[in-house]
Amino acid sequence: MEKVLIKNLGYVISGDLEKRWGKCSEVAIESGKVAFVGSAGSCDASEFDFVVDAMGSTLAPGLIDSHVHIVFGDWTPRQNTIGWIESYLHGGITSMMSASEVHLPNRPKDAAGVKALALTAHRCYSCRSAGDQKIHAGSVILEPGLVAEDFAELRSQGVWLAKMGFGSFSENRDAAPLVKSAKDEGFVVMSHTGGVSIPGSRAITADDLLSLGVDVAGHVNGGTTALPEADLEKLICESNEMYFQISQAGNLRSALKVLEFAEREGKLNQVLMSSDTPTGTGVMPLGTLKSVVELCALGKLDPDHTWAMATGLNAKMLRQNTGEIAVGKEADLLIIDAPSGSAFEDAISAMKGGDLPGISGVLIDGLWRVGRSRNTPLARNLALIEKGG
Ligand SMILES: [Zn+2]
Structure with missing residues (x-):
């Protein structure tokens, strides 16, 4: 695999809560992985196959949308749109996690059917090559009738995601044994949170989430209807391991409350971002980026x-x-x-000021995938491929 150098950077965002790179200038990549982060002049460009001049731009980790409604292929039945996954690449989404394939028209509800759906979706998205978006799909929808052995069987077939919140349980907490079985098999279990989203589903309260013991409180700020503020506070105060996932499609006021409560409780390392799209809210290629910027600004x-x-x-x-x-x-x-024409000089100050940054390069596994994004505003300075490509 080729050696890649990104030089003339103005700033590097680490993606790690504990670490700041700040004003680093050069990042080198070997065999698809980051090999060096440092100051200008550290690397000899002649040793690299592919060299990008960032023209003073900022380098950031690719966004991971941890709540997307994948179904099959690059199609969303909810908005009857094709090409949305590719469009999200232009929104900076390099990885995504299915929040279950619940939008499949007339999706199965019996145990055999939900297992087959998860396995099929998992298989359909797992044949990726280096440089493709990383799509984690095949999230088994918890339904009455599933038993512990089903999770072992799915796990042996590579399925490792599960979703609570759409099953036909008479009480949400009746799903707790299934959540436990899934977690025991190494699944990551996410739950719906808040008011009813799709017809036939039910609201999930803070007490439900606490008794279910899921890994992720999906769209904790509502999908789209938020929990009452006191319930949100209770959930954050009482959960020491659960991830609290903020979604663009949820309630912005509630998202700000999540940050406030999580900061007060020392639990900011449990807060995640996502879009919760495509849904009724729409197809939003810039959804996750927009959440990051809104929460920076507000x-x-x-x-x-x-x-x-x-x-x-x-x-x-x-x-x-x-x-x-x-x-x-x-x-x-x-x-x-x-963005070009912004009141701000660089990506960091633009985000603080509430402007969406422009993307002029997307790499996955060190491979150049997109140059100037067709979806973000035009970046003030555009990265230039100096060698290779
Ligand atoms: Zn959702």
């Missing part, structure tokens, strides 16, 4: 920290070796800058 956290919630922390939840710019991590990267 919350108290800085862009490095907020970006980590959409990258490094999502990767940690998904147990993937990406989401951070650090030696040995998969080189899923974005080159971003303040």
Whole structure:
């Protein structure tokens, strides 16, 4: 695999809550992984196959959307749109996690059917090559009738995601034994949170989530209807391990409350970002980016920290070796800058000011995938391929 150098950077966002790279200038990639992060002149460009001049832009880990409604192929039945996954690549999404294939028209509801659906979706998205978007799909919808052996069988077939919130349980907490069985088999279990989303489903309260013991409170700020504020506070105070996932499609006021409560409780390392699209809210290629920027501009956290919630922390939840710019991590990267005509000089100050940055480069596994994004605003400075490509 080729050696890649990104030089003339103005700033590097680590994607790690604990680490700041700040004003680093050069990042080198070897065999699809980050090999070096450092200052100008550290690397000899003649030794690289592919060299990008970032023209002073910022380098950031590729965004991970931890709540997307994948079904099959690059099609969403909810908005009857094709090509949305590719469009999300232009929104900086280099990895995504299915929140179950619940939008499949007339989806099965029996145990055999939900297992088959999860396995099929998993298989359909697992044949990726280096440089493709990383799509974690095949999330088994918890339904009455599933038993512990079903999770062992699915796990042996590679399925490792499960979703609570759409099954026909008379009480939500009746699903607790299934959540436990799934977790015992190594599944990551996400739950719906808040008011009813699709017809036939039910609201899920803070008490439900606490008794279910899921890994991720999906769209904790509502999908689209938020929990009452006191319930949200209770959930955050009482959960020491659960991830609290903020979604663009949810309630913005509630998202800001999540940050406030999580900061007060010392639990910011449990907060994730996502879009929860495509849904009734629409197809939103910039959904996750928009959440990061809105929470930078309106919350108290800085862009490095907020970006980590959409990258490094999502990767940690998904147990993937990406989401951070650090030696040995998969080189899923974005080159971003303040948008052209913005009141701000660079991506960091633009995000603080509430402007979406422009993307002028997307790399996955160190492979150049997209140059100037067709979806973000035009970046003030555009990265230039100096060699290779
Ligand atoms: Zn959802």
